[in-house]
Amino acid sequence: MTTTSSRLPSAPHGAGGRRRTFRAISRSTPLVPALILLAIFLVGPMGFALWGSLTNAALTGYRAAKPQFIGLDNYAALFADADFWNSVVLTLVFVLFSAIIGQNVLGLAIAVLLRASSRIVSTIVSTLVVVAWVLPEIVAAFALYAFFSADGTLNSVLDGLGLGSVSWLIDYPMLSVILANIWRGTAFSMLVYNAALGEVPPEITEAAQIDGTNTVQRFFLVTLPMIRRSIATNLMLTTLQTLGTFGLIWVMTGGGPGTRSSTLPVLAYQEAFRFAQVGYGTAIAAVTIVLGAVFAAIYIKILKPEVES
Amino acid sequence: MRHRTLAAVAAIAVSGLALAGCSSAESAPADETGDRTITVAYQKTSAFHQLDDLFQKVKPEFEAANPDVTVDLQPIESEDEYFTKLALMNGSADTAPDVIYEDTFQIRSDAAAGYLLPIDDYVAQWEDWGQFYDAAKEAGLGDDGKTYGVSMGTDTRAIYYNKDLFAAAGLPTDWQPTSWDDILDAARALKASNPDVIPLNIYGSKAAVEQTSMQGVEMLLYGTDSTLYNTDSQKWVTDSTGMKDTFGFYQDLYSEGLGTPLDLALDTTIGSRVSTELIPQGKVAMAIDGSWLPGGWIEGQSAWPEWEQTIGLAKMPTQDGGDPGFTSMSGGWTLAVGAQTDYPKTSFDFIAMALNQENSLKYDTENSQIAVRDDVATSDAYLSYNPTFAFFSDLVQYTHFRPATPDYSQISSALQQAVESVITGDATAEEATSAYDEDLTKIVSESNVEQGD
Numbered sequence: 052m053t054t055t056s057s058r059l060p061s062a063p064h065g066a067g068g069r070r071r072t073f074r075a076i077s078r079s080t081p082l083v084p085a086l087i088l089l090a091i092f093l094v095g096p097m098g099f100a101l102w103g104s105l106t107n108a109a110l111t112g113y114r115a116a117k118p119q120f121i122g123l124d125n126y127a128a129l130f131a132d133a134d135f136w137n138s139v140v141l142t143l144v145f146v147l148f149s150a151i152i153g154q155n156v157l158g159l160a161i162a163v164l165l166r167a168s169s170r171i172v173s174t175i176v177s178t179l180v181v182v183a184w185v186l187p188e189i190v191a192a193f194a195l196y197a198f199f200s201a202d203g204t205l206n207s208v209l210d211g212l213g214l215g216s217v218s219w220l221i222d223y224p225m226l227s228v229i230l231a232n233i234w235r236g237t238a239f240s241m242l243v244y245n246a247a248l249g250e251v252p253p254e255i256t257e258a259a260q261i262d263g264t265n266t267v268q269r270f271f272l273v274t275l276p277m278i279r280r281s282i283a284t285n286l287m288l289t290t291l292q293t294l295g296t297f298g299l300i301w302v303m304t305g306g307g308p309g310t311r312s313s314t315l316p317v318l319a320y321q322e323a324f325r326f327a328q329v330g331y332g333t334a335i336a337a338v339t340i341v342l343g344a345v346f347a348a349i350y351i352k353i354l355k356p357e358v359e360s
Numbered sequence: 361m362r363h364r365t366l367a368a369v370a371a372i373a374v375s376g377l378a379l380a381g382c383s384s385a386e387s388a389p390a391d392e393t394g395d396r397t398i399t400v401a402y403q404k405t406s407a408f409h410q411l412d413d414l415f416q417k418v419k420p421e422f423e424a425a426n427p428d429v430t431v432d433l434q435p436i437e438s439e440d441e442y443f444t445k446l447a448l449m450n451g452s453a454d455t456a457p458d459v460i461y462e463d464t465f466q467i468r469s470d471a472a473a474g475y476l477l478p479i480d481d482y483v484a485q486w487e488d489w490g491q492f493y494d495a496a497k498e499a500g501l502g503d504d505g506k507t508y509g510v511s512m513g514t515d516t517r518a519i520y521y522n523k524d525l526f527a528a529a530g531l532p533t534d535w536q537p538t539s540w541d542d543i544l545d546a547a548r549a550l551k552a553s554n555p556d557v558i559p560l561n562i563y564g565s566k567a568a569v570e571q572t573s574m575q576g577v578e579m580l581l582y583g584t585d586s587t588l589y590n591t592d593s594q595k596w597v598t599d600s601t602g603m604k605d606t607f608g609f610y611q612d613l614y615s616e617g618l619g620t621p622l623d624l625a626l627d628t629t630i631g632s633r634v635s636t637e638l639i640p641q642g643k644v645a646m647a648i649d650g651s652w653l654p655g656g657w658i659e660g661q662s663a664w665p666e667w668e669q670t671i672g673l674a675k676m677p678t679q680d681g682g683d684p685g686f687t688s689m690s691g692g693w694t695l696a697v698g699a700q701t702d703y704p705k706t707s708f709d710f711i712a713m714a715l716n717q718e719n720s721l722k723y724d725t726e727n728s729q730i731a732v733r734d735d736v737a738t739s740d741a742y743l744s745y746n747p748t749f750a751f752f753s754d755l756v757q758y759t760h761f762r763p764a765t766p767d768y769s770q771i772s773s774a775l776q777q778a779v780e781s782v783i784t785g786d787a788t789a790e791e792a793t794s795a796y797d798e799d800l801t802k803i804v805s806e807s808n809v810e811q812g813d
Contacts, residue, residue: 110447111466112766115473128802201623221622221784305567307626308784324444325566326773 097340104334110327118330125334134310135335138318142294142342145229145314150293153233155286158240163270165241166248177241184238192302195231196220199303224304224312231299236292240285247281248274279353287350294343315339392705397430400710401449402461403442404435407632407656410727411461417722418714425713429706440569440628443769450475456700458707463570464499464692467509469766471502477697478506482708488716488733496732500694503766509694510711512720513729515651516688516755517575519543519674525645526672529553536674538681540580540609543646547618550645559618561638561647564610564783566776567628573772574689574762575648577779580606582760583678583687586812588771589763596763596771596804598797600812605679607789610782620644622784636662639671648676651752655728658746673751675758690759692732730756767804774799 104125108118129135161180165173183191198204199219206216219227251274259273275282297316300306306313306321313321315335323332404412412435419431434457436445443466449455450470462470470476483489489497492511500509523533529549537543547559563576581588586602589595597603613619624630624638635653638644640662654671657664675686695711697704713719717735724731725745730753731737743749762768778796781787787795801809 109473109770110444110451111469111473111475111769113472115447115475201621218623221626305626305628307566307780308622309781309786311784311786324441324448327447327770 108330142314149229149232150289154236162244180238247278398458400459401457458701462696472766476508509696514692595810597812688755688759
């Protein structure tokens, strides 16, 4: 199969091939500045961070002045640390519930409902949702802190309804930050899905309707498969965004109480800047990058058949 | 076209490098003349404005005396991240301050990191240096025995209690506990008499950073037979009874609901809130805190003139009243010169002016510091300023200093993490002790710890 497909664009060999090589080089030359910038600002820092995770660099003390190369010791200590595994689990829970399920399902649902509703309703709702997205992370985080805190808006409402108040950030820290992240990120998914649904040709859904399918069947059997690529792209983007969420959690719970909402970015910050163990903190950040790469690889796998077909 | 783009990129890159090269090569002339700016990095919070007041006064005076110099005050308005921000500023020559407000416990650590400049040559020529007590001079020494900081004053810690709430609970208004149990008993009585007040605030969260280590854990631990660090063997102590009992005190306090509610205790502004809000509003009945608190009540934004009638002071007892009966912890802050400064002499001159007799007196009185200059400590102006000075100065005989090794700040963080797990109910006293031991061993390595008793 593969051999046939690779021979498919049957181009003449020899002179043509050489010309093609030359054309490929000349065409990619404008990319050179971009590649240089990428190397300086992306690959460079990542390499530097990776090197940092192999040292015992600290923020103060002798190890700040002269960090030593300690090989994989940071990683060995990390994998033996219960706090780290706790953070990995919390990170996966956070990504699963707030990004994969929360933002995607809710964003898709709102996009579908908006297409079916009147123009005024759709404008008002989408404006409200997008406000959450437009707010800078730190502003949104303080707003949500005020919403969930002990004498905050949520408890005032619950009190008013006679339901009594709950220390959300203390008793349910993960639930609070997950809800906060859903609130903040849903707009992005909604916009992506809104665009994707607009691309579905109406004649196909109409044909399915004539074939006797109901609305639910049409949605799951026709619309969803047609926007599969958008789903995969959106899953990838929201997952990576959520994986790196720091400000929101830090402002709302500080990773606490204890370590009950210390996701990997929070743990990395704590180790690097609170405990002054910069090398160790960098190792946690490196693991987070790997985790992001794993997610990305999974989504690309989902995306791939769609691209080839 | 392509070549031109590349050439432009290269030219920009090279000129950038060249500029960077210039600025670092351009070192200060030895005699320090001409227009120059020194930056002063220090802390400012809603409860702590006294140092800002001092610098606002000294800046125009210093600039008038040195017309070529501009003093750039850079207050770091953060309660919980001061050290982190300072360390990051010190990490780059572009942002490193010239004059630094530096905690005595950070001196050895930051000197080892190369952030601070030895100032022995300057203090040797400073006529005021003889006025400073020897202990205050020692607090500014680095691991290498050189002087890195000039002490601004020291402090002690004790129990503040609200006499009105004590009277309402049927407790004596001239209260003096003689054991931890006395404190817990009082807390229970207070809770029974008024369930809305917080019986005892003792810092126990990561959010309260060094306050948790000093006003919290160490105030208890140094009243036991155990210690944090064995100065004879120069090893850190693990698995001690005192540590377990210390965490056990927190466990008792929180399991009975006698401590500060978690949503307050885990808030990063807890320190300011205790002194400016919870104590003045009568929401806290007892608070283990530092000698500087009345400074904020005497004048400023949080002035509270009634404090003298309302607040009583009790010495912190040892665990079961064993010798010497009471305990306290002392720290203090210094002004230091940044190692990356281009103008060491100008920077030191600024410190010398900020801590001359007149300005030390201003700062020590307004911030309720225990004076470390003889000419201030013995002056009538100082002694008559605040009725608590005599009480807190008297605690110096019971006081302890933190083991200010270069690792201390990391170990202190480990303590905070362990005690927070106790107050949130995530760990028992035993579990918190072993978690601390594990972190401690990771920080200082196996060979620098010993089993406690």
